Amino acid sequence: MVAPPDTSEFRVAVEVLPTVVLVLVAGEVDLATAPAVAEAAHRGAAEANGDSPLVLDLSAVDYMDSSGLRMLNELRTGFGDRLALHRPSHAVVRVLEVTGMAAHFSRVEAY
Amino acid sequence: MGAGAEAVQLIHRPDVGRALSSPAAAEFVLRADRVAPRSARVALRRLALGSVAHRLLDVLLCVGEAISNAVRHAYPPGSSGEIVVKAWTHEDGLAVLVQDRGRGFDPDGDPSREGVGLRLMRRLADVVSILSRPGGGTAVLMVFRA
Numbered sequence: 195m196v197a198p199p200d201t202s203e204f205r206v207a208v209e210v211l212p213t214v215v216l217v218l219v220a221g222e223v224d225l226a227t228a229p230a231v232a233e234a235a236h237r238g239a240a241e242a243n244g245d246s247p248l249v250l251d252l253s254a255v256d257y258m259d260s261s262g263l264r265m266l267n268e269l270r271t272g273f274g275d276r277l278a279l280h281r282p283s284h285a286v287v288r289v290l291e292v293t294g295m296a297a298h299f300s301r302v303e304a305y
Numbered sequence: 306m307g308a309g310a311e312a313v314q315l316i317h318r319p320d321v322g323r324a325l326s327s328p329a330a331a332e333f334v335l336r337a338d339r340v341a342p343r344s345a346r347v348a349l350r351r352l353a354l355g356s357v358a359h360r361l362l363d364v365l366l367c368v369g370e371a372i373s374n375a376v377r378h379a380y381p382p383g384s385s386g387e388i389v390v391k392a393w394t395h396e397d398g399l400a401v402l403v404q405d406r407g408r409g410f411d412p413d414g415d416p417s418r419e420g421v422g423l424r425l426m427r428r429l430a431d432v433v434s435i436l437s438r439p440g441g442g443t444a445v446l447m448v449f450r451a
Contacts, residue, residue: 222346225373226339257346257362259369260421285362292428293421 206230208238214305215242220254223262232265239273248273249305253281258289270298278302329391337376337386337405342369345390352392356451357399363429364399364449370422371403371445379407379443398431398450406442 204221215238219231231250239248248269252258270277278300282290290296331352335341346365357364372388380386386407393400412435426433432448 222343224342224369225376226343257365257369259342259366259373260425261373263421288362289366289425292425 204230206234208234208241210238210241210246211305213246215239215246215248216251216305217248218251218254222257223255223265224257224259225261228261228265231262232269235269235273245276247276247278247302247305249278249280249302251280252286253283255283255286258286260289260293262286263289263293263295266299267295275300280305327393330394331390331392333390335372335388335390337380337388337407339376341376341388342372345369345372348390349392352394354399355394356396357449360449364401367426367430367433367447367449368401368403370426371401371447374420374422374445375403375405375407375443378410379405381408396451398448401447401449402444403447404442404444409437409439409441409443411439412437 204223204227205219206227207218209216209218215235217231217235217238221227223231235248235250239246250266250269255262266279279286280302282299282301287296290299331348333345333348335344345368349365349368350361354361354364368390372390375388379388386405389402389404391402391404423433426445426447430447431450432446434446435443436446437443
């Protein structure tokens with residue numbers, strides 16, 4: 195089948211700020227797109243100085259499945275306490291809560 | 306009771322059996338590749354889910370997980386296969402069948418080895434039945450009650 199035009203195109207962007215590496219994610223995070231989020235996070239961290247915190251802004255994620263969760267868990271393993279989520283959307287929180295993982299991720303309100 | 310017997314019992318329940326013997330509201334065939342879950346979600350979003358519209362996110366998640374599992378596990382790396390998705394809408398709920406003709410697995414195997422995707426499906430769908438055997442493909446039936 196041919197998919198109709200996207201209503202929520204996946205996008206990921208990295209901003210290396212003086213005190214934080216910010217990864218902005220929008221659209222759907224699944225099997226096809228989760229690797230790009232991890233790649234962006236690693237790229238941003240490599241550009242940054244030393245041990246900058248890594249903040250994932252997930253406010254515009256309108257779908258995330260277990261592929262996204264696996265990716266988040268891998269980032270958590272790699273970055274430890276440096277990783278924090280900013281405003282995870284309902285779709286993200288749903289998966290974190292149903293799988294019992296919500297408490298394992300730090301959150302930041304501002305960055 | 307094994308998962309296979311559970312699925313057969315389920316199909317013989319009057320409500321589920323009636324739903325599955327009627328024509329599917331949607332039926333589509335996907336190539337088992339990384340964009341298959343998304344293609345299925347796009348198709349399901351266009352389907353009037355009626356009685357389960359308020360559970361749309363959970364329906365999309367469960368179907369996406371079933372398809373992701375088929376993409377990741379059904380066919381050997383480098384080979385291609387098909388995934389068939391059928392959906393039945395009913396005033397009492399929604400039934401979705403995700404089927405592949407891949408390598409299959411033992412659904413009565415060690416439950417602690419179940420992936421996160423299957424755990425999500427079991428938590429969010431009202432019924433998840435898996436019919437599979439090594440070499441015989443896999444069928445996952447999910448029911449979402451209204």
